[in-house]
Amino acid sequence: MNAEEVVRGLLSGNRRALARAITYVENEYPESKEIMKQIYPKTGKAHVVGLTGFPGVGKSTIVSKLTEEFRRRGKRVGIIAIDPGSPFTGGALLGDRLRLDGMDTRKPLWTDPGVFFRSMSSRGRAGGLAAKTGDVVRLLDAFGFDIILVETVGAGQSEVDIIEVADTSVVVLMPETGDEIQVNKAGILEIGDIYVVNKADLGGAEKVERWLQYMLSLDEESVQMLSQMTHADEARLASGEFFERRKGWNPPVIKTVADRGEGIRELADAIEEHFEYMKKTGLIDKRRRERVKRELFEIVMNDVIKLVKEKTDYREMIMKLLKGETDPYTAAEQIVEEVIHNAGKE
């Protein structure tokens, strides 16, 4: 399939074309740029929901149950599930599809024409996502899914890239994953629009729930404290901007027992409420503006690096660096000048 066939197929609802488009984009085939250009105007309608949390807390199971719930509500669901790629061999075991068992239908959910599931390897990238997650989200969006669920790699404390692609971020925890110091650490526990305590039938769920409530109450106090400060230092401004992400939204804490489907309806409600809230308050535009800016910068950066590779003697510069004849800052300045000078020339 060439770019045009892929685009035509994708926009007319052909799953094969969608599957192919993802492959092209994920592997950065030359066709991928043309595909992204052409589908871009059709994007921006879907609600992108990110699910993140430590390995084994039940993200895949929640994704499966949420998919069933949203299907009952008449929504079409696209799913991207990311598992880690080996930094040593480049290989990956993508095991999230396994959980899509379908409690009600007794058939795996991917046989439902209103569901599309794709496994991706992070391919050694840190941050919890695959490099091309944002573009794959756009492909699913253009295809016409109402909700796109993005399941991150089982994340550690600082894998927070999900906020760069999701409208709504759901952070999943389970009992016995830490104490009140853990929940107040920076990183993954700051980013939730919704918090889930899964496996709530195990002992200790209430404790985690209480600590999360406590953490969130401190968030509110922080906002007040920051707004009363007159000293405009950087940390204060940055914090202000961070809390502005929520704009008065109080993240709910929801207890679930995902494999039995308990709490899933409440979670789906909260996800829909958050989307409505963001649309009502204009928060969604703000978040999407941030996202578009990041996407743009990333594309520009890639293009510039490509130019550097094509149009400059960067290899010579590397040799000079190795010999100690220059330093990286001077070298970079010279390369940038050279790029600007040579960019227009063929």
Add this chain to the structure above:
Amino acid sequence: MEKKIRVLVAKVGLDGHDRGAKVLARFLRDSGFEVIYTGLHRTPQEVAMAAVDEDVDVVGISLHSGAHLTLVPKVINYIREYGGNPEEMLILVGGIIPTDDIAELKKMGVDEVFIPGTPISEIVDFIKKKLPEKRKGNER
């Protein structure tokens, strides 16, 4: 950028023995492939849909039930029905397969059959050698 080889490891039909499939998935991972495992008791349609949606290069079907001559051609046909092209994929079969049936399976479009005792390195070498050959002349 070199395309990563994606492999679907599938258990089809009424057979609960997936130890071999899981071990294979693990070793294929260590050989640098991206491996998707479907879980037990899948129907031919389910496997075919997963293969097309995941746009895999290799479909490995494991059976110990004796139903391979019925189920394997169904998987291949459904891949075609869902818009995939089995001609540009490697279709591999593993498990308890009587030697007499191997030629029959190959006639049905299976590229190779690996019976118990096959060293995993043989499977990896086969994929790495045959996949480019199979793709040749076929579109990417």
